[in-house]
Amino acid sequence: MLFEALTLGLGYNASLVTLGAAALGMAAGVTGTFLYLRKRALVSDAISHATLPGIAAAFMLAVALGGDGRGLPVLLLGSAVSAALGLLAVQWLASRTRLTEDAAIGAVLSVFFGFGVVLLTVIQTLSTGRQAGLEDFLLGATAGMLRSEALLIAVGGLVTLAIVVVLRRPMLMTAFDPSHASAMGVNLTRTDIAMMGLVMAVTVVGLKIVGLILIVALLIIPPVAARFWSDRADRVVLLAGVVGGVAGWVGAAFSATAADLPTGPMIVLAAFALFCLSFLLAPGRGLMAAALRAASFRTRVHLRQGLLAIANDQPIYETLTLRLLARRGLALPDGVPTEAGRAAAARARLDEERWAIVRADPSLELAAARYDGLTPLEDVLTVDQISEIDARRPAPEALA
Amino acid sequence: MAAELQLAAAEGRRVAPGDAETAAFAVRGMTVSYGPKPAVFSVDMTVPEGSMTAVIGPNGAGKSTLLKAALGLQTPLAGRATAFGQPVTDVRDRIAYVPQRASVDWGFPTRVIDVVAMGLYREMGLLGRFGARLKARAADAIARVGMAEFADRQIGQLSGGQQQRVFLARALAQDADLYLLDEPFAGVDAATEKAIIAVLKELKARGKTVVAVHHDLSTVTEYFDRVVLLNVRKIAEGAVGEAFTADTLRAAYGGRLAAADLPGAVHAI
Numbered sequence: 001m002l003f004e005a006l007t008l009g010l011g012y013n014a015s016l017v018t019l020g021a022a023a024l025g026m027a028a029g030v031t032g033t034f035l036y037l038r039k040r041a042l043v044s045d046a047i048s049h050a051t052l053p054g055i056a057a058a059f060m061l062a063v064a065l066g067g068d069g070r071g072l073p074v075l076l077l078g079s080a081v082s083a084a085l086g087l088l089a090v091q092w093l094a095s096r097t098r099l100t101e102d103a104a105i106g107a108v109l110s111v112f113f114g115f116g117v118v119l120l121t122v123i124q125t126l127s128t129g130r131q132a133g134l135e136d137f138l139l140g141a142t143a144g145m146l147r148s149e150a151l152l153i154a155v156g157g158l159v160t161l162a163i164v165v166v167l168r169r170p171m172l173m174t175a176f177d178p179s180h181a182s183a184m185g186v187n188l189t190r191t192d193i194a195m196m197g198l199v200m201a202v203t204v205v206g207l208k209i210v211g212l213i214l215i216v217a218l219l220i221i222p223p224v225a226a227r228f229w230s231d232r233a234d235r236v237v238l239l240a241g242v243v244g245g246v247a248g249w250v251g252a253a254f255s256a257t258a259a260d261l262p263t264g265p266m267i268v269l270a271a272f273a274l275f276c277l278s279f280l281l282a283p284g285r286g287l288m289a290a291a292l293r294a295a296s297f298r299t300r301v302h303l304r305q306g307l308l309a310i311a312n313d314q315p316i317y318e319t320l321t322l323r324l325l326a327r328r329g330l331a332l333p334d335g336v337p338t339e340a341g342r343a344a345a346a347r348a349r350l351d352e353e354r355w356a357i358v359r360a361d362p363s364l365e366l367a368a369a370r371y372d373g374l375t376p377l378e379d380v381l382t383v384d385q386i387s388e389i390d391a392r393r394p395a396p397e398a399l400a
Numbered sequence: 401m402a403a404e405l406q407l408a409a410a411e412g413r414r415v416a417p418g419d420a421e422t423a424a425f426a427v428r429g430m431t432v433s434y435g436p437k438p439a440v441f442s443v444d445m446t447v448p449e450g451s452m453t454a455v456i457g458p459n460g461a462g463k464s465t466l467l468k469a470a471l472g473l474q475t476p477l478a479g480r481a482t483a484f485g486q487p488v489t490d491v492r493d494r495i496a497y498v499p500q501r502a503s504v505d506w507g508f509p510t511r512v513i514d515v516v517a518m519g520l521y522r523e524m525g526l527l528g529r530f531g532a533r534l535k536a537r538a539a540d541a542i543a544r545v546g547m548a549e550f551a552d553r554q555i556g557q558l559s560g561g562q563q564q565r566v567f568l569a570r571a572l573a574q575d576a577d578l579y580l581l582d583e584p585f586a587g588v589d590a591a592t593e594k595a596i597i598a599v600l601k602e603l604k605a606r607g608k609t610v611v612a613v614h615h616d617l618s619t620v621t622e623y624f625d626r627v628v629l630l631n632v633r634k635i636a637e638g639a640v641g642e643a644f645t646a647d648t649l650r651a652a653y654g655g656r657l658a659a660a661d662l663p664g665a666v667h668a669i
């Protein structure tokens with residue numbers, strides 16, 4: 001069943017839902033990267049919680065006007081309006097009062113959400129017959145989703161992606177260095193509004209699938225996971241899109257396998273799994289790579305120190321150093337150097353002396369920058385440069 | 401309140417010199433205030449093309465504010481700024497700005513080359529490619545500040561002085577005609593300072609105009625040909641020999657300056 005779900009084998013509608021979730025996840029990951037880099041993640045939490053009263057009010061209004069009230073476009077429109085109000089409220093509180101932004105976010109989030117819950121309760125007591133399933137907007141549900149709804153979500157996600165492609169440069173520049181961006185002619189206010197607009201679009205489009213409580217996770221987890229893999233913003237954006245897309249796909253497929261599995265939590269769990277993988281396995285910044293690097297670095301430091309101690313006829317006390325030297329046949333377990341150990345020690349000392357000359361010469365600044373006490377000079381300079389440095393060494397007999 | 405200040409600014413200033421048309425950079429009647437107290441008050445300043453001008457004054461004198469307001473990063477209460485006879489906002493392509501010790505997030509996923517590429521934004525636009533020609537320009541700018549080795553490093557893995565050089569490279573890549581630098585020498589070592597000043601002198605030799613906020617009074621004469629002394633108001637402006645004197649410095653810094661710091665003493669060495 002799960003296999004069929006993952007490979008779009010559960011029929012046309014389920015497949016459309018899975019594709020829609022993937023498109024939404026991609027849009028969320030990509031948009032979320034800019035949000036994360038601009039350090040506005042929490043604002044999006046306020047926005048998403050602020051959608052609830054809009055959904056409820058749109059439903060009531062539609063019913064009052066004699067409509068069905070369950071049409072997705074109407075509900076999304078209502079959610080967008082109240083999300084925008086929530087965003088404006090945060091901006092206004094943060095800039096015009098003494099409240100800091102986090103306090104403003106807390107206030108707006110709880111007031112709007114609380115109001116929304118009240119409206120939901122009212123709806124439930126008023127129109128018992130036509131339970132609209134508005135609760136589905138809290139955690140997302142794809143069961144019984146209409147084809148047109150899935151299509152709306154997929155298209156919304158793709159349009160958002162396209163806008164991001166156009167605005168990526170100003171958004172990145174604004175996030176990195178606003179004064180410079182502004183001096184380059186980027187309109188900071190408009191860029192920020194555009195970014196929050198995109199976030200609002202993702203939030204609103206994602207209401208049906210992910211739900212308003214967890215959409216912030218789908219915006220933020222992908223960029224944080226992607227950050228482990230690259231130091232380049234453009235790649236982080238792309239990877240976040242991939243992480244979000246895969247999470248949407250897998251999560252939607254999982255939730256399709258059982259009737260009562262809410263979609264939002266499944267998608268977010270899938271994203272979290274990808275985050276854990278990145279955190280552990282990413283080369284460079286991942287936990288395992290870092291641990292391996294630290295271990296190998298420690299080995300090199302101990303070996304170098306041990307060899308320099310041998311070269312200077314000093315005793316070695318560190319047991320780890322002794323063990324490492326012994327394992328490589330450079331010294332006996334009691335610390336007495338072997339023939340190979342003495343030769344290696346002489347090389348280490350020669351290297352140190354050459355480095356000392358390099359580091360004192362301002363014309364070799366670039367090479368000197370790579371000094372870490374471990375890298376052999378041969379890795380940094382050419383043979384010719386090294387023989388030129390050897391010519392400057394004061395006591396050639398030390399070569400022996 | 402704002403209106404009062406505006407009025408005072410308008411009344412208080414003398415008739416501006418009429419050479420803003422030909423100057424590379426000119427500020428007229430600039431008054432900027434963050435609160436009830438102006439940070440910059442009715443400042444006029446004229447920078448001839450091809451000159452190197454130091455903006456000098458104590459901490460909080462309004463040097464950064466003056467540059468920001470001139471660039472439109474801060475809304476002034478009164479005054480305007482022109483570059484090459486046109487409003488600054490119309491000639492952004494020709495102006496490069498290096499903010500004071502950029503307070504950026506050093507963990508940002510961006511390498512040296514990516515930062516420098518941001519200096520090419522006006523040419524790339526929204527969708528233009530960062531193609532071979534622009535890449536070469538960015539690489540050249542990085543090489544000019546001696547950072548070629550570090551082009552692929554994430555910027556957080558650089559020392560403070562190296563970071564400063566990257567921001568200078570970002571301005572160089574822009575290939576502008578006017579360079580506004582806010583304390584380019586802050587926190588860099590002597591060798592780096594020499595390297596940076598060599599780059600700036602080379603710009604001047606190519607007819608470019610450089611304006612730099614500068615704090616080290618002992619090097620003003622050596623590095624710059626013009627000075628503007630600022631302490632909320634403009635204290636003095638002109639060629640280094642005329643405007644950078646013990647009297648003007650005392651006026652700008654008050655009594656807080658030791659006699660040894662004054663230009664007379666510097667010349668005597």
Ligand SMILES: Nc1ncnc2c1ncn2[C@@H]1O[C@H](COP(=O)(O)OP(=O)(O)OP(=O)(O)O)[C@@H](O)[C@H]1O
Nearest residue numbers: 434435439457458459460461462463464465466500
């Ligand atoms: N964003 C701000 N909000 C409020 N006041 C500010 C702000 N920026 C600067 N000021 C005030 O304006 C005055 C001028 O500041 P500015 O940064 O222009 O000084 P500066 O001459 O560049 O000083 P420094 O040598 O320390 O860089 C100071 O009194 C400062 O406290």
Ligand SMILES: [Mg+2]
Nearest residue numbers: 463464465500
């Ligand atoms: Mg300053």
